Amino acid sequence: MNTQSTRADNILRCARSLIVRGGYNSFSYADISKVVGIRTASIHHHFPSKSDLVRVLVAQYREEAAAGLSQLEQAIPDPLDQLRAYLGYWERCFADMAAPFCVCALLAGEIPVLPEEVAAEVRAHFRQLADWLTGVLERGAAQGRLRLSGTARADAEMLLATTHGAMLSARAYGDATAFGAITRPLLERIAA
Amino acid sequence: MNTQSTRADNILRCARSLIVRGGYNSFSYADISKVVGIRTASIHHHFPSKSDLVRVLVAQYREEAAAGLSQLEQAIPDPLDQLRAYLGYWERCFADMAAPFCVCALLAGEIPVLPEEVAAEVRAHFRQLADWLTGVLERGAAQGRLRLSGTARADAEMLLATTHGAMLSARAYGDATAFGAITRPLLERIAA
DNA sequence: GACAGGCTCCCTACTAGTTGGTAGGTTTGG
């Protein structure tokens, strides 16, 4: 296993931070070039086209998300605490200004103008996340820890939507604390 | 009052439908030119710069929204029905494929790369909408028609976030019915 | 040990097309 940061990794990391600011059409190979210190032609060597770059970027993002969620599931037994940890992760992201937006939430809005391969990855992320949340809610309800207002799936979709909407609101208001202010009451209400 | 569709109106209408697809950076003067049947230079005559165009576009959108909401408030006395009408409006937009996204919700995600003047308009729209929802919830609670889970303001922000998030989910899943599936249970739960 | 071949990575140089925007002249309607 190779943990040293390769050029391709640098490019992906940089592209992610750029895409998180304003989506697919808000950055160019030239922008990456300036930050990473590489010529645009060399970026094409690693990622022949922009859609390749973003497809890989989102796929990698999804893998990290999956890994993070399964690790979180292992470390934290209680379903309510798992939700808390999930939302807490994003709250910390906003506080740090590290990556104050979900890549896929941003790209979802742009789906009509996205290359099909990228759109498919975004779609898959939404399903993945909704599935995970559904599982957590099901277990929480079975254990009597959570009080659902509908089916686990329906509540999961609502939770997902509120989370993404809270990101939009935080951006719109220019207030990082808005995310927590919106999502925290969600948890209090769902706790049995 | 001049109800005939002027050139500037056509440009704005066209730009709106383009911007709704993928945000600020997803369309160009050339795109508008092709649809409206006018040269790009002539668009600059009506809107000197792109940020002017989008600022006016969002301001007009906000006016329409304000007018729509106040009209809705006049026509429908019951607060719960007002919420139903508001969400129903968007549900119909998705069904028609007419304008299946809120201009400001889309632009909110891109705020870091938006011209400041446009960002200010988007911010104002969020506040305007949150204010309206807060008012509806307050009245609904006072009349015993709605059962709030927090303050009216907090519930309004959550409702707003869920609505916007549901738009993202509908796009991500490529399923227009997803919007209603997510938002309808919201109303059932809030109804006293 | 030398050395050729091939591979990865990155470069310079270039392309065609698009971007938002300008200068200045012409048409059109009151």
Added chain:
DNA sequence: CCAAACCTACCAACTAGTAGGGAGCCTGTC
């Protein structure tokens, strides 16, 4: 006649992407 509206003809900067070459590095072979 005047002004708004629209045009042609530009522009410089930027877009993603290509062609081709050179430096370094491993690997197989004599």
